[in-house]
Amino acid sequence: MPTVSSEELAAAAGVNSAKLRKDFSYLGSYGTRGVGYDVEYLVYQISRELGLTQDWPIVMVGIGNLGAALANYGGFASRGFRVAALIDADPAMTGKSVAGMSVQHADDLEKIVDENGVSIGVIATPAGAAQQVCDRLVAAGVTSILNFAPTVLSVPDGVDVRKVDLSIELQILAFHEQRKAGEGAVDGAEGAGVGVEGPAAKVTRPTAGDDRKGPDGDVPAVMPA
Amino acid sequence: MPTVSSEELAAAAGVNSAKLRKDFSYLGSYGTRGVGYDVEYLVYQISRELGLTQDWPIVMVGIGNLGAALANYGGFASRGFRVAALIDADPAMTGKSVAGMSVQHADDLEKIVDENGVSIGVIATPAGAAQQVCDRLVAAGVTSILNFAPTVLSVPDGVDVRKVDLSIELQILAFHEQRKAGEGAVDGAEGAGVGVEGPAAKVTRPTAGDDRKGPDGDVPAVMPA
DNA sequence: CCATCTTTGTGCACGCGTTCACAAAGACAT
DNA sequence: ATGTCTTTGTGAACGCGTGCACAAAGATGG
Missing domain, CATH: 3.40.50.720 (NAD(P)-binding Rossmann-like Domain)
Incomplete structure (x- = not known):
């Protein structure tokens, strides 16, 4: 009987093994202590819960x-x-x-x-x-x-x-791309401030002060409709 | 100068106005107290941050x-x-x-x-x-x-x-669909247990006990590849 | 010029989800 | 059978994000 441990699965998925076990536990107790999860049975249970076994x-x-x-x-x-x-x-x-x-x-x-x-x-x-x-x-x-x-x-x-908006993903890529390239001032005067994944909403900006509502001179046309 | 308040925007988007203001604040201080946000200027700032102004x-x-x-x-x-x-x-x-x-x-x-x-x-x-x-x-x-x-x-x-996996969204719909229809036992013996949006991971199951690893008889073929 | 009103920007507290850490449970060897 | 070892399942603590609540700031009217 082929089995996997929560540790192996967590490593493969890049997540915490405790969370993975807790998540599985909501489906029922399908693991065996000291051994792990029966792969075939686990796959079936998840498939069923997700509706993959239905037509x-x-x-x-x-x-x-x-x-x-x-x-x-x-x-x-x-x-x-x-x-x-x-x-x-x-x-x-x-x-x-x-x-x-x-x-x-x-x-x-x-x-x-x-x-x-x-x-x-x-x-x-x-x-x-x-x-x-x-x-x-x-x-x-x-x-x-x-x-x-x-x-x-x-x-x-x-x-x-x-x-499904097919351009959203493209927009996310463009956002990252912008950060990769323009670390130093792309258009306005900032450029830094937002990180590229996690700390985006974490940054403590320099208490604003200058880059705020400028003399109106730097307000080009609005975004394309 | 057409403006919007964080309250209006929050209501339209169905989110909390404080969070919206806090999010905006990460871009800089673009609002005017007592008035709100200059629509045109705000749109431009967000567009620029998102990379929408670039080609x-x-x-x-x-x-x-x-x-x-x-x-x-x-x-x-x-x-x-x-x-x-x-x-x-x-x-x-x-x-x-x-x-x-x-x-x-x-x-x-x-x-x-x-x-x-x-x-x-x-x-x-x-x-x-x-x-x-x-x-x-x-x-x-x-x-x-x-x-x-x-x-x-x-x-x-x-x-x-x-x-982009075009079938993932479909799978999410099917999941909800399954819950709508099969509130009472769809295949196995459960059916209840997971809510349809929020409380999915909140349910306190009946401490399992029966629906766990059955006598192997109810383990059909594994999910389709 | 002062008073009042509106709305922003943000410190702080609460609540939820993640993670830690361990007891319970079963496998396996002796 | 008994002891050891592995891995699960989960109670409890921690940390982070969300939302509350208010002071600061500017508009507006008298």
Whole structure:
């Protein structure tokens, strides 16, 4: 019986072993003192708690580049997700084959959701269509929505929405990049002050004093919309 | 001069106003007591601190569905990013127009990075090619990489990598979905125990006792790879 | 010019999560 | 069986971030 100790797992994950044990303990007592955790059993328990052992039929609405990319993404199937249908509003797309599936027309959205018992929908439409698609999905019985469109969706209580903004990660990289390069004054007169990971909110600035609201001369145009 | 108070901003964002003020204070003293914050000036200061006022040329490698979707994504330009080049290894893609740009061949990667002064690269290739592309980007001078390929990249010190796993968000939704539906026993014998947001790690279970390592009979196959 | 009102900037205290440290539990050798 | 050794599970302490509450600062009106 292959086992792992909390110590090994913690080292591999770069976390504290006590915390790891405490976290595991919330799932139940699955370890054996003096031995460790049965790998296979532990993996199963975590998978089950996370919902990875269930089959989740999902519908994808909006089969443009992004929708197609998602449909082809291998990571879904291995995590328990099954793409039950691809839906697009463009009649020219209807019937086309994407990722081995035939794209269906948006008119049939309600029927598709109902017949497949879908409770999770993915929206990859243009921003303008997202809210409308969202409303129809919710009306059809979908209770969780993953939104790739750059819009904030409004939904009734009881429906979960998660928004994916593909540029946020890029922005984080750019932030770090800025710190790497411009340690000494990039634009204004500071540059130092915020650390690059932890101590960002820890720094005790020089009690401000100068870099505050200048003579207004250094206030260029505002950020791009 | 249009202004906002920390109270208004906090209400809009759903956070505590004191924390918001404290956070702002790390950027300097940009508010006026009795009045609030000058909107335009505040936006500029935050933008500058976040690096949004700079122009970040980026290269995108791997122009498949995902790469094309990203190239067309409008959110980048408005955040200060400029797609300097699209690169693909497939000779059939070379010269094709995607998002108004001509796709260039991977052979020219080093030259492109150098000539455009690129320090941020986006990898949207298949998993198999990601590490190789990454190595070449780094060798060419790129110091930040956004990785969409399902691979963990290894890079030398000083290079930042952020991995985007498109299925993680979906998994979070599925987790919540599971709790919504299966309040009473989904598979095993528990089901209750973990709350749906905050108290997940707070629950005091019934001191375990039964649901622990059962008679082995209830240990189905392990999670899908 | 002084009084009053509004809102910032921040010291301080509280509470929560992380980590320490150890008793309990089981494996394994003798 | 008994003792030793390893590793878990968890009570308790520590430290950090959040939120409270207030003094300082500037606006505004008389």
